[in-house]
Amino acid sequence: MTIKQKLENIKYNPLEIEPKWQKYWSENNTFSVEVDKSKPKYYILDMFPYPSGAGLHVGHPEGYTATDIVSRYKRMQGFNVLHPMGWDAFGLPAEQYALKTGTHPAVTTRKNISNFKRQIQSLGFSYDWNREVATCDPDYYHWTQWIFSKLYEKGLAYVDEIPVNWCPELGTVLANEEVIDGKSERGGFDVIRKPMRQWVLKITDYAESLLDGLDDLDWPDSVKEMQRNWIGKSQGAVVKFRVAKNENLADSSLDFEVFTTRPDTLFGATYCVLAPEHQLINKIAKDNQDVQNYVNAAINKSDRQRQEEAKLKTGIFTGAYAINPVNNKEIPIYVADYVLITYGSGAIMAVPAHDQRDWEFAKKYDIEITEVVSGGKIEEEAYTGNGKLVNSDFLNDLEVNTAKEKIISWLVENQLGTEKINYKLRDWLFSRQRYWGEPFPIVNTKDGQKLLDESELPVVLPEIEKYQPTTDGQPPLARATDWLEYTDKETGETYLRETNTMPQWAGSCWYYLRYIDPKNNKEAWDKEKENYWMPVDLYIGGVEHAVLHLLYSRFWHHVLHDLGLVSCREPFKKLVNQGMILGEDNQKMSKSRGNVINPDDIVYKQGADTLRLYEMFMGPLEQVKPWNTKSVGGVHRFLNRSWNLVIDDKGELKTIKDEDIKVKKALHRTIKKVTEELEQLKFNTAIAALMTFCNEANEHGGLSIDSAKTFTLLLSPFAPHLGEELWEKLGNKETLAYVAWPKWEDDLVKLDKITIAVQINGKLKNTIEADAEIEKDALLALAKADEKISSLIEGKQIIKEIVVPKRLVNIVCK
RNA sequence: GCGGGUGUGGUGAAAUUGGUAGACACGCUAGACUUAGGAUCUAGUGCUUCACGGCUUGGGGGUUCGAGUCCCUCCACCCGCACCA
Secondary structure (H helix, E strand, C coil), rough: CHHHHHHHCCCCCCHHHHHHHEEEEHHCCCCCCCCCCCCCCEEECCCCCCCCCCCCCCHHHHHHHHHHHHHHHHHHHEEEEEECCCCCCCCCCHHHHHHCCCCCCCCHHHHHHHHHHHHHCCCCCCCCCCCEEEECHHHHHHHHHHHHHHHHHHCCCEEEEEEEEEEEECEECHHHHHHCCECCCCCCEEEEEEEEEEEEEEEHHHHHHHHHHHCCCCCCCHHHHHHHHHHCEEEEEEEEEEEEEEECCCCCEEEEEEECCHCCCCCCCCHHHHCCCCCCCCHHHHCCHHHHHHHHHHHHHCCHHHHHHHHHEEEEEEEEEECCCCCEEEEEEEEECCCCCCCCCCCECCCCCCCCHHHHHHHCCCCCCCCCCCCCCCCCCCCCCCCCCCCCHHCCCEEHHHHHHHCCCCCCCCHEEEEEECCCCCCCCCEEECCCEEEEEEEEEEEEECCHHHHHHHHHCCCCCCCCCCCCCCCCHHHHHHHHEEEEECCCCEECCCCCECCHEEEECCCHHHHHCCCCCCCCHHHHHHHHHHCCEEEEEEEEHCCCCCHHHHHHHHHHHHHCCCCCCEEEEEEEEEECCCCCCCCCCHHHHHHCCCHHHHHHHCCCCHHHHHHHHHCCCCCEEEHHHHHHHHHHHHHHHHHHHEEEECCCCCCCCCCCCCHHHHHHHHHHHHHHHHHCHHHHHHHHHHHHHHHHHCCCCHHHHHHHHHHHHCCCCCCCCHHHHHHHHCCCCCCCCCCCCCCCHHHHHCCEEEEEEEECCEEEEEEEEECCCCCCHHHHHHHHHHHHHHHHHHCCEEEEEEEEEEEEEEEECC
């Protein structure tokens, strides 16, 4: 052995000890778990990654380190911890790559998974790898298809010809949530509206349930609020309007419904507006070329265009009039694209005096504005506040809320309307015209669809040669000609299989359930195991999933709960969003800015423990924070000092017999601090406490072997490789993963001498040392006896004396 | 426009929830030591002043013996939604 090699064994050498312990954990199955009813369970979940070709970025280890620390801590506290990892492996990039190169997405995905796994394992996370799942694996999507069957049987999945967000560049439709500012979320390509045959899931049936469930969740308020807004419940009424007869319009039976949250303002409705897609237009203005032109122009606009032109408030009079049911006044019917066909009934009653949008439109087209709620200046802007009703016949003098109640009962009595709740939430567009996704367990018959029997699952994704859509615009699966034809076993009839596939969200909707029983080939999960492990106790991931994954998952889980297939209503009890890590230039990390930090580089140079510790030390987990390479060196030095605190430069233990009592006391304060901070996921201050202890121990001559052991245990969730190595050097043969978490003794946490602040008139003048348990009077006397203080109060009149035990003395005088 | 959040040294941040503002780090300054390594050690470091002292948590006001923390008000920035009637 050369001197250099020898030195490396002696000094803190993460590059050597980290692979050593990773191997140990893997060979000993240290972190594999089973149901054990003698122990309390704790389920800690990470949002599993999409294994992209770019590999891990520093954002991944942030959340993963946090959950790993909690997992290790909980294990040491005697919890049976389920902490799994897997792959969200269906997805667009692998398919895009296949389109370009012809490489099968499965090949690309497998390669990326193995790279991701290598990187994740190099960070020493304590996952139970026996539970690894990949959503693109037939053994997995078998059960995704099975859950779809359950939804279908329950009437929650249907086919509809609906206008969808079509992205020509990606060759697929997108869900509303996947469209940002009229562009695709992935790639930023243009999205247009186009009617197409699509699978849709009736998430709207669960709007109320999803809203209700939010209240008791331990989630960030911002996420709960985003979901509430997305569901967008509003209470109001539908009102039926008849269309007035005139010379062009003989049909007297025409009518339409509007939705309003302000039925109290019905007397102020001076016109109505139909969305350009509204079917009534063709009945009242079929031959009006101007109207038809307007409608066509509006329909052909992309969503982006419509958004950009939103302020313009364009519209056109149809020539027809509606009859306001409360006063039989004839009011003009307009078509305008500020009214959306997708919300309510696609038609509104416009009350320009009390709705800003209607106000702007009325001003532009010179329509009457009638005030019906007093209190505003309607010549200047719409008044949406409270007040007394005016110009409203039987509603006059009522407040808005009472007027609402009264008008609704009037509408009901006269069969002109009802109370109604509307949601912004739309049904979930569930099909994609792609190859790399779960096939539907569905065949198309002459008169609809037929669900395949459970025994025919999984419907395995067939091999195809090309991944493009067919020339006649069918999804790529239409190219799998052998697969496409399906012969019904009972009837002998031949049907065509569904060629759409499911969206990427399908697999991630329920992966946390599969982890519970990942190898079960009889059912999706065992009921008893589910009952033991669920719900997820702690779920950490990025805020970008606030309304997508987290709403879809909850939806499926609620359905599964209603079917009696899971034991709890809400899957994720506590949710934490880790904040994004920015580049050193305070900008979002991106290749084009050249500010990307690769975790591999840190692991190879300073070690995984350093990376883990640094990411936790940067600041609060939830906060957005910039990377700082210099600071990485700071935590690396701390790990070095920790090593040197226990190991001397010959590689031998340097623990001492007679440890300073100060060190022991500092240690117990540290146990308390670290434990309390871990409970609150305040990793940055927990690490600061460990640093403080390390500094104090160095100052006061070092550690006894018992203290060294305790310190090692405290450090181990954060820096597990260093922890295990020191633990071994301290004479232990087995992993520290299940050694009991240290407890502090209250007596040792107490300080005997305390520094007390002495203020005069609220300003700090001096500090004094006092016994921790000193009486109030004695403390005051001590403060007054202080040389500096006594000289300052001499000859002054003392008005008030405040003594706060263990904190301060404040003398008020003049 | 609506909703959520954040403003503390040169930088990342901390503050027992109304009680010594700036813990712990980074950076910087000076020094020590070295077979030069992302070394290590020692001292200093909010601003201001020669000093005694004074000032300081985005600005202004208030409550209190005492406010980063509570109340009012204004300002700046970040995130989400956005013609949802």
